[in-house]
Amino acid sequence: MMVGYNPDDKIFHAVDCIIFGFNDEDLKVLLIQRDFEPEKGKWSLMGGFLKKVETLDDAAIRILNRLTGMQNIYMEQLYTFSEVNRDPVERTISTSYYAIINIEKHNEELIENYNAKWFSLSEVPNLIFDHNDMLDKAIKRLRRRTSISPIGFELLPEKFTMRQLQKLYETILDKELDKRNFINKINSMDILIKLKEKDMTSSTKGSFLFQFEKAKYDEKQTNSFYLKL
Amino acid sequence: MMVGYNPDDKIFHAVDCIIFGFNDEDLKVLLIQRDFEPEKGKWSLMGGFLKKVETLDDAAIRILNRLTGMQNIYMEQLYTFSEVNRDPVERTISTSYYAIINIEKHNEELIENYNAKWFSLSEVPNLIFDHNDMLDKAIKRLRRRTSISPIGFELLPEKFTMRQLQKLYETILDKELDKRNFINKINSMDILIKLKEKDMTSSTKGSFLFQFEKAKYDEKQTNSFYLKL
């Protein structure tokens, strides 16, 4: 036996996913009602144990997929929670990931199987363990990310109007934005293609649809946006 | 046995510390040369196993203290690394933490016991496992933090000159800064007290010493500095 590798120190490792969704109205988070112990009947984040031969990223993807049926979703590791008694059954550390998905695109059936439900951020109930802390951290991170890089298009349909995009930003940042300033800012980023089609559902006049130019977007993603002084 | 808690999935969990130091000259990182297996003789970050009854934060503090003798150090959790074969001996996940300390203040003796050495960032050798990745991530995070909040005073003596502070920022950001703009910016933050003493070692004229007003600093720390749009 190698020095330091003491089998008594082996512990469980879980992954919990904060799944954000958006539906033209509200920023929501997907929670499941547990039909298993511990804390059966209570609400929690969707999670699972890390397998012996699996990375955390893979586990997060697996867990998200199991609940939503979705693939190729933007996910990001958030933080690892390690309070000794956070899980009352066995010592378990949990790494949280957050994802942002389009609420329309998930698999309804799977969600029902898991007793899952979308909650507006203002209506989130008490969650098990430290899941409320995880959610708080995820919201903060999402806001920061949104302010500094053009994340969030995952939350919109492929073609969208400027007002939808603005609404999304306003919802994430929890703050009203000026219509003209917003458009100027987005245009200056030069990541959208203006289509000739209009969406006629929201007004009599109709509003132009935009699409998202992936190549340019990816450029922006890799650059650093802050780093001033 | 509770569903999901499969003892086969239990694994080791380690903590690795990226310890930054500064000595008027250079930003450095403290590495140890391993006199134990695996990878004996190679350089690595200082690390250790998480104990069964201990949080990650506590483990990070314990590990830092063991190597430097220091306490009450600013540390921050960075990221959790989980490649399946990152540790060739046993499946081990590692959470990295970074600390910034004053190079003068550590315990020389302890450092010698661990075959530890300070390396300039440009001279860091190949490290074991994924420790170079950890270091890269830490450097990025440190730069970002430095740009947006007045971190880094931990790296200076209690009383310091403006030029020392500027040098520190220049070193961390790897970028030259304008003397006057720097002073204006720092003054606008209103977190320093100008002392009547001068430091006479660096020039014939001498330069005023400053001290750091903790209360105001803490205020700034908790505010969010970015979040634009």
Add this chain to the structure above:
DNA sequence: TCAAAAGTGTTTATAATACACCCATGG
């Protein structure tokens, strides 16, 4: 014809950057 949402530019304020000279002192 009017209600409801879309679209569009300019002005002002704030923040970041660029820039050059005099000062004090020990050797």
Add this chain to the structure above:
DNA sequence: CCATGGGTGTATTATAAACACTTTTGA
């Protein structure tokens, strides 16, 4: 008396914020 690092302020530019009216068309 001069070499060395210390100290200081203003003008310019870039970015962010504030702000109001006209257009379209289905009901």
